[in-house]
Amino acid sequence: MDDQGCPRCKTTKYRNxxxxxxxxxxxxxxxxxxxxxxxxxxxxNCVQCDTPLRKSNFRVQLFEDPTVDKEVEIRKKxxxxxxxxxxxxxxxxxxxxxxxxxxxxxxxxxxxIDVENTKQKMEQYQRENRDVIxxxxxxxxxxxxxxxxxxLLEQQGNEQRRLETLQEEQRQLQAKRKNKQALLDELxxxxxxxxxxxxxxxxxxxxxxxxxxxxxxxxxxTTIFSTGILMGQTVSLQPVARIVEELYHYxxxxxxxxxxxxxxxxxxxxxxYLNHVRASMPQDxxxxxxxxLACHRAIQDAFSGLxxx
Amino acid sequence: xxxxxxxxLVYFPYDYIYPEQYxxxxxxxxxxxxxxxxxxxxxxxxxxxxxxxxxxVAYQRAFPLEVTKLIYCSRTVPEIEKVVEELRKLMEFYSxxxxxxxxxxxxxxSSRKNLCIHPEILHANIVVYxxxxxxxxxxxxxVSKELAKKSVVVFDEAHNIDNVCIDSxxxxxxxxxxxxxxxxxxxxxxxxxxxxxxxxxxxKEEYRRxxxxxxxxxxxxxxxxYMANPVLPDEILQEAVPGSIRTAEHFVGFMxxxxxxxxxxxxxxxxxQESAPQFLKDVFDKVCIDRKPLRFCAERLRSxxxxxxxxxxxxxxxxxxxxxxxxxxxxxxxxxxxxIEPFEDRTPTIANPVLxxxxxDPSIAIKPVFERFQSVIITSGTLSPLDIYPRILDFxxxxxxxxxxxxxxxxxxxxxxGRGNDQVALSSKFETREDFAVIRNYGNLLLEMxxxxxxxxxxxxxxxxxxxxxxxxxxxxxxxxxIQRNKLIFIETxxxxxxxxxxxxYQEACENGRGAVLLSVAxxxxxxxxxxxxxxxxxxxxxGVPYVYTQSRILKARLEYxxxxxxxxxxxxxxxxxxxxxxxCVGRAIRGKTDYGLMIFADKRYARADKRGKLPRWIxxxxxxxxxxxxxxxxxxxxxxxxxxxxxxxxxxxxLGLSLLTLEQLESEEILQKITQIAHQx
Numbered sequence: 001m002d003d004q005g006c007p008r009c010k011t012t013k014y015r016n017x018x019x020x021x022x023x024x025x026x027x028x029x030x031x032x033x034x035x036x037x038x039x040x041x042x043x044x045n046c047v048q049c050d051t052p053l054r055k056s057n058f059r060v061q062l063f064e065d066p067t068v069d070k071e072v073e074i075r076k077k078x079x080x081x082x083x084x085x086x087x088x089x090x091x092x093x094x095x096x097x098x099x100x101x102x103x104x105x106x107x108x109x110x111x112x113i114d115v116e117n118t119k120q121k122m123e124q125y126q127r128e129n130r131d132v133i134x135x136x137x138x139x140x141x142x143x144x145x146x147x148x149x150x151x152l153l154e155q156q157g158n159e160q161r162r163l164e165t166l167q168e169e170q171r172q173l174q175a176k177r178k179n180k181q182a183l184l185d186e187l188x189x190x191x192x193x194x195x196x197x198x199x200x201x202x203x204x205x206x207x208x209x210x211x212x213x214x215x216x217x218x219x220x221x222t223t224i225f226s227t228g229i230l231m232g233q234t235v236s237l238q239p240v241a242r243i244v245e246e247l248y249h250y251x252x253x254x255x256x257x258x259x260x261x262x263x264x265x266x267x268x269x270x271x272x273y274l275n276h277v278r279a280s281m282p283q284d285x286x287x288x289x290x291x292x293l294a295c296h297r298a299i300q301d302a303f304s305g306l307x308x309x
Numbered sequence: 310x311x312x313x314x315x316x317x318l319v320y321f322p323y324d325y326i327y328p329e330q331y332x333x334x335x336x337x338x339x340x341x342x343x344x345x346x347x348x349x350x351x352x353x354x355x356x357x358x359x360x361x362x363x364x365x366v367a368y369q370r371a372f373p374l375e376v377t378k379l380i381y382c383s384r385t386v387p388e389i390e391k392v393v394e395e396l397r398k399l400m401e402f403y404s405x406x407x408x409x410x411x412x413x414x415x416x417x418x419s420s421r422k423n424l425c426i427h428p429e430i431l432h433a434n435i436v437v438y439x440x441x442x443x444x445x446x447x448x449x450x451x452v453s454k455e456l457a458k459k460s461v462v463v464f465d466e467a468h469n470i471d472n473v474c475i476d477s478x479x480x481x482x483x484x485x486x487x488x489x490x491x492x493x494x495x496x497x498x499x500x501x502x503x504x505x506x507x508x509x510x511x512x513k514e515e516y517r518r519x520x521x522x523x524x525x526x527x528x529x530x531x532x533x534x535y536m537a538n539p540v541l542p543d544e545i546l547q548e549a550v551p552g553s554i555r556t557a558e559h560f561v562g563f564m565x566x567x568x569x570x571x572x573x574x575x576x577x578x579x580x581x582q583e584s585a586p587q588f589l590k591d592v593f594d595k596v597c598i599d600r601k602p603l604r605f606c607a608e609r610l611r612s613x614x615x616x617x618x619x620x621x622x623x624x625x626x627x628x629x630x631x632x633x634x635x636x637x638x639x640x641x642x643x644x645x646x647x648x649i650e651p652f653e654d655r656t657p658t659i660a661n662p663v664l665x666x667x668x669x670d671p672s673i674a675i676k677p678v679f680e681r682f683q684s685v686i687i688t689s690g691t692l693s694p695l696d697i698y699p700r701i702l703d704f705x706x707x708x709x710x711x712x713x714x715x716x717x718x719x720x721x722x723x724x725x726x727g728r729g730n731d732q733v734a735l736s737s738k739f740e741t742r743e744d745f746a747v748i749r750n751y752g753n754l755l756l757e758m759x760x761x762x763x764x765x766x767x768x769x770x771x772x773x774x775x776x777x778x779x780x781x782x783x784x785x786x787x788x789x790x791x792i793q794r795n796k797l798i799f800i801e802t803x804x805x806x807x808x809x810x811x812x813x814x815y816q817e818a819c820e821n822g823r824g825a826v827l828l829s830v831a832x833x834x835x836x837x838x839x840x841x842x843x844x845x846x847x848x849x850x851x852x853g854v855p856y857v858y859t860q861s862r863i864l865k866a867r868l869e870y871x872x873x874x875x876x877x878x879x880x881x882x883x884x885x886x887x888x889x890x891x892x893x894c895v896g897r898a899i900r901g902k903t904d905y906g907l908m909i910f911a912d913k914r915y916a917r918a919d920k921r922g923k924l925p926r927w928i929x930x931x932x933x934x935x936x937x938x939x940x941x942x943x944x945x946x947x948x949x950x951x952x953x954x955x956x957x958x959x960x961x962x963x964x965l966g967l968s969l970l971t972l973e974q975l976e977s978e979e980i981l982q983k984i985t986q987i988a989h990q991x
Contacts, residue, residue, distance in 0.1 A: 062573055063569035063573055064569060064572055064573075065569055068566055068596075071562070071566065072566070072596050072597060075596075076597060092549060093520075093549070095552070096520075096549060096551055096552030096555070097552055098552065099551055100552035100555050100556070100559070102553070103553050103556070107558065107559065151587070
């Protein structure tokens with residue numbers, strides 16, 4: 001990049017590395033000083049291709065190839081108009097065709113092919129799809145904001161984690177030091193023989209070690225729900241549509257038999273069925289069992305034989 | 310001999326077997342039965358290769374539907390050759406014993422001259438090639454995509470596998486790459502223009518295919534779904550190429566814009582570190598390039614090169630590199646980092662901007678291997694501590710076992726020298742590197758060793774710079790002269806041909822009895838590939854703890870990532886990495902049970918439990934508490950004693966029954982009991 005020279009004053013670029021090159025809409029470069037000199041009246045013609053240019057259209061050159069600068073400028077302008085997204089199209093193929101169209105337009109404008117037609121096409125498209133363009137513009141800015149938020153959160157999370165681990169290590173180091181100091185103090189002051197004190201100290205040190213080991217194994221706290229949404233992130237959901245449905249009503253089952261109806265549980269003793277069943281002992285009734293239950297089941301079994309086949 | 314391992318009949322082509330080989334085969338069989346992955350550590354020089362091959366071949370013959378293929382991955386071409394030799398022996402044994410000529414097909418792929426045609430690979434039972442054919446996504450797609458699911462993959466000498474995975478997914482871009490890429494793009498544009506005038510049909514055909522969303526015509530496959538390409542997740546592979554890069558001109562314009570963006574990024578004056586999503590956002594802001602077309606870059610470029618019928622692909626390697634970078638950066642949002650440095654740390658005045666796109670997570674490259682194949686075995690002589698590998702490679706092994714060598718006589722003698730004769734602590738810590746006393750003590754150690762150890766000594770330093778400093782100091786102190794009276798001195802340099810010349814002469818000196826000392830570096834070519842058997846390496850001295858350069862930004866980013874994702878402390882990981890290199894270096898000296906050697910760790914930090922515990926079990930068990938913090942004199946005493954013992958004649962009969970077993974001894978009860986105790990589950 002530094003070996004490019006300004007096409008007009010040629011030498012000045014090499015001698016002055018801080019000099020910037022500027023590009024205009026025609027794709028040709030000029031160094032800052034030359035721009036000042038030539039466009040002192042605000043407008044003029046390009047040195048190499050003679051197209052009429054305005055001073056305000058000069059931008060600092062970012063890339064080595066000025067045509068790329070020009071293309072990027074054109075592309076940004078085109079994309080402001082042609083900003084449909086993949087969900088605006090019924091199929092992937094249609095979306096890809098649309099993308100190809102956009103590329104054609106940018107290509108034509110950059111290489112000065114068929115400029116008039118292309119500009120007309122663009123204006124027509126803009127007129128037809130004004131509302132879609134507006135809607136997508138709003139959506140885009142919202143998405144960008146969300147992305148920035150996410151990145152910020154991620155950074156903060158990283159910082160926090162780092163600080164935490166540092167603090168943890170500090171704490172462990174301090175605990176070890178305290179332990180050693182405690183041993184020295186005890187050896188100095190206490191009356192117990194040194195071997196016991198050493199054994200105690202060893203125990204404490206081992207305990208500390210296991211504590212540290214356990215901490216190392218602690219599971220990383222989850223930061224993300226299973227749906228992929230980060231914890232703590234406010235998710236703006238669309239309001240749920242209210243669905244009204246019929247409440248369910250229970251209707252007991254009615255089965256047609258071709259015989260007499262099955263007697264109910266409370267009628268059994270009156271009708272005399274219970275006489276043919278073993279009476280329930282006091283131990284059975286304690287659990288809630290009555291002979292009527294067994295009888296009723298047997299009767300239902302018998303009556304089920306009446307069902308039409 | 311024919312052995313019975315839990316019901317499986319294994320043909321072993323030798324008459325004697327080591328107990329740990331039997332134990333290893335037992336563990337291996339259990340892993341295969343469980344259809345899971347395994348991590349097995351077996352000391353070097355104990356016949357690991359032949360145990361692996363005989364067991365897996367026997368398993369294949371017994372259960373041909375369970376295990377259809379064996380894929381043996383090794384690091385270097387000499388290792389592949391060794392494997393093929395052993396395999397040949399095994400096959401001869403089979404044909405001798407069973408009388409039938411085996412219909413096993415084994416295929417070895419090494420360099421370009423030995424590449425095979427892919428249909429053969431479908432029928433082969435055993436395939437031997439290098440790691441990269443399975444791990445590097447760009448190569449794996451071409452070579453390994455037809456491999457069936459019911460295969461066993463073995464990674465031999467896999468202690469560095471995480472670095473291999475990371476390197477295969479990392480990209481470094483310099484200014485020079487970008488300039489060459491610019492030329493490529495211009496060439497492409499011209500070629501397209503020419504073809505349009507002469508034969509526009511080809512381009513139209515390609516365009517039509519891209520519009521229809523058809524992939525390139527694939528060869529009909531008999532086997533099931535091929536291995537997923539980790540560069541592109543599955544759903545994306547099925548999608549059509551986006552419309553913005555369909556036509557050839559649009560695509561070339563797209564590449565040009567991306568290239569200009571990269572050039573602009575490289576013009577920074579300070580270091581920049583950012584994540585992949587941040588990079589993508591910046592790309593979109595500056596040149597309006599979306600994420601989706603970036604993902605399809607590599608594929609689109611391949612298709613274009615094929616349509617234009619470019620004859621010499623290697624000319625286009627810069628643009629291929631950039632397109633791979635584009636695809637990688639847009640596919641993965643986690644596990645990668647981008648670091649742009651305006652100059653290298655050690656040469657701040659020379660402007661040499663580099664963009665490092667480095668992978669921090671080795672599990673990304675190896676995940677498709679673990680998911681696709683039913684059994685993956687990772688084995689090496691130095692895999693301690695075993696539990697780190699499942700954590701950083703993110704897989705769940707059914708077996709993790711570490712084996713030791715059963716020895717009839719203790720043929721290794723690891724010693725930790727922590728002090729010099731003047732009680733100055735020896736260490737290669739950064740703070741003590743310039744210390745005159747430490748350097749003098751190191752020199753004294755080497756001098757004494759050169760006086761008592763016969764034939765060859767290999768000395769490893771932690772880095773080239775450190776080695777040069779120390780050797781210069783030794784020269785000034787006159788130590789080199791004294792050493793040269795005992796032995797010749799050879800030194801390893803970053804240049805490959807110089808090093809091989811030094812190695813040759815070193816071997817000559819050891820052969821004819823003059824004796825020599827080889828000074829080399831712990832992460833250099835010598836420590837990775839060369840074996841020092843018998844008299845070529847009677848003693849190995851590790852000067853210091855071989856930590857990697859800890860100020861490198863890529864390393865720092867990786868450590869941070871490991872801490873966040875896997876809860877591995879930075880210190881633990883650095884120590885683990887240093888100790889595995891140290892173990893690799895000292896393991897060079899022992900290549901068999903009749904070989905013997907001294908292993909001297911010359912740094913007081915080795916005595917600490919956290920470092921000692923990271924040495925492999927088969928080294929640790931020969932370290933007694935008394936040999937942990939020796940002075941140089943004490944070391945010399947112990948070494949003399951050891952060497953004199955080892956010089957006594959030692960016949961094979963002495964080993965029988967203890968470290969070497971015949972078939973009858975193998976089948977006796979007590980030996981079987983001892984064997985089951987050899988495998989130590991981690």
